[in-house]
Amino acid sequence: MRPAAETLVSQLCSNAGDQASLKGPEWRISLWRGEFLDPRTETAYRQHVSSITALQLRWGLAVWALLLLVFALPDYSALGWSTDFVLLLVMRLAVVGCIGLLYLQVRRTPMHAVNGVLTTLVELIGLAGFMLVFFLRPEIVGWTFVVVLLMLFTLFVAIPNRLGMALAVALFGAIITLVAMHLVRPRELLELLALFLMLLFPVATGWISAWRVQVLQRQQYALMTLTLRSNRQLQDEVEQRRLLQQQLQRQASTDALTGLYNRHEYERLFAHELARSLREQRPLSLAILDLDHFKRVNDTHGHAAGDEVLRRVARLCRDNFRAVDIVGRLGGEEFVVLLPDTSLAQAGEVAQRVLEQLRVTPIEVGEAVLQVTATLGLTQLQPDERQLDSLLQRADQALYAGKAAGRDRVVLVQADGSMQMLVG
Numbered sequence: 001m002r003p004a005a006e007t008l009v010s011q012l013c014s015n016a017g018d019q020a021s022l023k024g025p026e027w028r029i030s031l032w033r034g035e036f037l038d039p040r041t042e043t044a045y046r047q048h049v050s051s052i053t054a055l056q057l058r059w060g061l062a063v064w065a066l067l068l069l070v071f072a073l074p075d076y077s078a079l080g081w082s083t084d085f086v087l088l089l090v091m092r093l094a095v096v097g098c099i100g101l102l103y104l105q106v107r108r109t110p111m112h113a114v115n116g117v118l119t120t121l122v123e124l125i126g127l128a129g130f131m132l133v134f135f136l137r138p139e140i141v142g143w144t145f146v147v148v149l150l151m152l153f154t155l156f157v158a159i160p161n162r163l164g165m166a167l168a169v170a171l172f173g174a175i176i177t178l179v180a181m182h183l184v185r186p187r188e189l190l191e192l193l194a195l196f197l198m199l200l201f202p203v204a205t206g207w208i209s210a211w212r213v214q215v216l217q218r219q220q221y222a223l224m225t226l227t228l229r230s231n232r233q234l235q236d237e238v239e240q241r242r243l244l245q246q247q248l249q250r251q252a253s254t255d256a257l258t259g260l261y262n263r264h265e266y267e268r269l270f271a272h273e274l275a276r277s278l279r280e281q282r283p284l285s286l287a288i289l290d291l292d293h294f295k296r297v298n299d300t301h302g303h304a305a306g307d308e309v310l311r312r313v314a315r316l317c318r319d320n321f322r323a324v325d326i327v328g329r330l331g332g333e334e335f336v337v338l339l340p341d342t343s344l345a346q347a348g349e350v351a352q353r354v355l356e357q358l359r360v361t362p363i364e365v366g367e368a369v370l371q372v373t374a375t376l377g378l379t380q381l382q383p384d385e386r387q388l389d390s391l392l393q394r395a396d397q398a399l400y401a402g403k404a405a406g407r408d409r410v411v412l413v414q415a416d417g418s419m420q421m422l423v424g
């Protein structure tokens with residue numbers, strides 16, 4: 001079955017999966033019409049090819065109309081200005097008129113070209129009208145017969161049409177040609193049979209040629225559609241993988257509860273900033289923020305409420321430290337912040353601003369509205385320091401001093417251990 005089409009498709013298919021899917025019910029093709037058996041697939045295909053088919057049909061119609069008009073000249077030279085000539089001319093003009101109307105319809109609605117009904121109608125009118133030539137110019141019956149043979153073949157090839165309809169029109173043309181020739185001059189049965197076989201020849205070759213083209217075009221369409229579908233699937237998969245990878249990266253680098261950097265990630269970022277600060281001899285400060293009496297929140301409102309407070313404070317830190325500052329969760333209710341290009345005094349101002357923001361931001365947890373405060377210990381990198389551990393230790397000492405002194409404050413600690421308390 002359709003070996004040429006299948007060979008082409010198997011050449012085009014790069015893997016067995018494609019070939020298998022092309023054999024699905026969606027893509028099955030009628031053996032004699034050369035169209036998809038599935039009406040939805042056929043409609044989609046016709047829509048896909050409607051504009052190019054309409055263009056081809058318009059060209060075909062234009063050539064047909066031109067030939068009809070041009071052949072009026074030999075009519076005139078043979079018949080002169082006679083009733084027979086006028087009759088033939090009227091027939092030619094009527095058919096040209098029908099062709100013109102079809103041309104306009106197809107230009108307005110390209111789907112008429114693939115639908116084929118109007119085309120078939122005009123072809124029937126054209127063929128029937130052409131039979132007049134047999135009666136009015138019996139002296140060239142042989143030539144007229146040859147022209148009919150060409151027309152029958154052309155029905156399939158030159159004018160894109162639906163195969164079933166083209167076959168019906170061609171058979172109709174073959175039969176009325178026989179009838180007309182018999183009426184012009186009665187013929188023996190054998191002669192009629194021979195003429196009929198001759199008429200069937202262009203019908204059969206035209207049908208086979210058009211069928212092969214139709215099947216090939218549809219197979220290619222099926223292949224293209226499958227390729228587009230698998231491309232889309234592939235794109236979706238790539239997008240899903242990208243999102244998954246992003247999610248995994250986020251999970252690997254952030255703290256699940258607060259969304260702040262986890263220890264592994266902030267240590268990596270801190271190391272990078274430390275190296276940059278030493279290389280460029282820029283100031284670098286570090287802060288530890290610890291919520292005050294957080295245990296009470298848990299004890300009074302429950303652990304879930306405590307979690308919510310941690311999330312809100314984390315967001316507040318993200319919003320109120322600068323974009324260049326690196327905020328991480330040190331553990332429990334403690335956060336650590338690295339402030340690049342920032343002296344201790346500047347870091348103190350930023351920290352105070354954050355504390356102030358915390359004071360004026362009530363945190364709603366269920367029915368309760370909580371007022372949370374925090375204590376911050378801050379220190380600055382010294383020119384001879386190569387590790388952040390000593391900074392963390394100093395900031396921690398400052399933090400504990402702040403807690404001991406009454407909490408809700410910023411404590412700055414110098415390298416020599418001297419401290420300065422900033423109370424809001």
Ligand SMILES: Nc1nc2c(ncn2[C@@H]2O[C@H](COP(=O)(O)OP(=O)(O)OP(=O)(O)O)[C@@H](O)[C@H]2O)c(=O)[nH]1
Nearest residue numbers: 290291292293294295296298303306307332333403
């Ligand atoms: N809800 C919640 N609580 C946590 C989490 N991590 C630590 N905690 C709690 O945080 C509380 C910390 O308590 P403490 O170390 O005594 O500190 P504090 O109550 O804030 O008191 P000060 O720091 O001295 O002001 C403990 O009750 C921990 O259980 C967490 O992820 N979620």
